[in-house]
Amino acid sequence: SQQGEEDPQALSIQEGENATMNCSYKTSINNLQWYRQNSGRGLVHLILIRSNEREKHSGRLRVTLDTSKKSSSLLITASRAADTASYFCATDGTSGSRLTFGEGTQLTVNP
Amino acid sequence: DAGITQSPRYKITETGRQVTLMCHQTWSHSYMFWYRQDLGHGLRLIYYSAAADITDKGEVPDGYVVSRSKTENFPLTLESATRSQTSVYFCASIGGNTEAFFGQGTRLTVV
Numbered sequence: 001s002q003q004g005e006e007d008p009q010a011l012s013i014q015e016g017e018n019a020t021m022n023c024s025y026k027t028s029i030n031n032l033q034w035y036r037q038n039s040g041r042g043l044v045h046l047i048l049i050r051s052n053e054r055e056k057h058s059g060r061l062r063v064t065l066d067t068s069k070k071s072s073s074l075l076i077t078a079s080r081a082a083d084t085a086s087y088f089c090a091t092d093g094t095s096g097s098r099l100t101f102g103e104g105t106q107l108t109v110n111p
Numbered sequence: 112d113a114g115i116t117q118s119p120r121y122k123i124t125e126t127g128r129q130v131t132l133m134c135h136q137t138w139s140h141s142y143m144f145w146y147r148q149d150l151g152h153g154l155r156l157i158y159y160s161a162a163a164d165i166t167d168k169g170e171v172p173d174g175y176v177v178s179r180s181k182t183e184n185f186p187l188t189l190e191s192a193t194r195s196q197t198s199v200y201f202c203a204s205i206g207g208n209t210e211a212f213f214g215q216g217t218r219l220t221v222v
Contacts, residue, residue: 006153031209042201042213043154088153092209098169099144099203099211103153 005102006089012108019076021105023089024069030092032065034074037086037104046074046087079109117202117214124192124221132187132217134202140212142205143185145169145177147198148216154201160185192221 007022023032031050035043049056049065049072056063062075076083088104115136124130134143141162146154146169156169158177166177174196176188185204189196202214 033210035211040216042215043203043211044213045210048210090211098156098159098167099205099209100156100170101146101154 006087006105008105009103010106010108012110013079014110015079015081017079017109019079019083019107019109021074021087021107023072023074023102025072025089025091025102026070027091027093029067032063032072033090033099034061034063034072035088035090035101037088039085043088076107079107081109081111083107083109115202115204115212115214117200117217120215120217122217122219124219126193126221127191130189130192130219132189132200132202132219134185134187134214136183136185136202136204136212138204138206138212139182140204140206141182143179144203144205144211145175145185145187146201146203147171147196148201149198157187157200189219192219194221197221 005024033048034046037043047058047063049063060077065072086104086106088101090099090101092099118133144159145157148154155171157175160166160179163182179185197220200217203211205211
C-alpha cells in the first residue's frame with residue numbers, strides 16, 4: 001500500500017487564499033518531499049524536509065513535519081490560479097532511497 | 112540535452128504483446144525508478160535500481176521486467192501486455208540530494 005496518504009483529496013479555493021494539504025505516512029523516514037504535477041505532465045520537486053527538521057520555507061511554501069505523528073503539511077500562501085495542480089508527498093525510508101508517493105491532493109485555485 | 116527522457120510518449124499495443132518503455136538520463140544518477148499512475152491516482156512504484164546491474168521490486172512488479180546494464184538507461188518491459196497495464200508510466204532518477212527528477216511520462220494503452 002502507499003506509504004503516504006494526502007488529505008484532502010481535493011481542495012478548491014479562491015485566488016489569494018491559503019491552501020493547506022496534509023500527508024500521513026506509516027514507517028520511519030529519512031526525508032519527506034512534496035511534488036507538484038500539472039495535468040498531463042511529470043512531477044516537479046517543490047521542497048524537501050529532513051526527518052530532524054520541523055519546518056521549512058521556500059518562497060510561498062511552508063512545510064512542517066511531525067515525526068511523532070508521522071505527518072506533514074504543505075501550506076501555499078497567497079495562492080494563484082497558476083498553483084492549480086496535484087500535489088504529492090513522497091517519503092524515502094531509513095533503509096534507502098526507495099521513494100514512495102501518496103495519492104495526492106488536487107488543488108484548484110479559482111481566479 | 113541534459114535531463115531525463117522517456118520514449119515513446121504514447122503507445123498503443125495489443126493484449127499479449129511485449130512492449131518496452133525506454134528511459135534515459137544524462138546526469139549519471141545512481142537511483143532510477145519506474146512508476147505507474149492510473150487516472151486520478153498517485154504513483155505506484157514498479158521497480159527501482161540503485162546502480163547498474165542492481166534492481167529491486169517495488170509495490171506492483173508483476174508482469175514487468177527491468178534491466179540496467181548502463182547507469183544512464185533503465186528500460187521497462189511488459190512481457191505480455193494486459194488491459195490492466197493501461198496507464199501512464201513515469202521514470203525518475205535521483206542524485207545526491209534525494210530530489211527526484213521525472214520524465215514526461217509514457218501513456219500506454221493496451222487494447
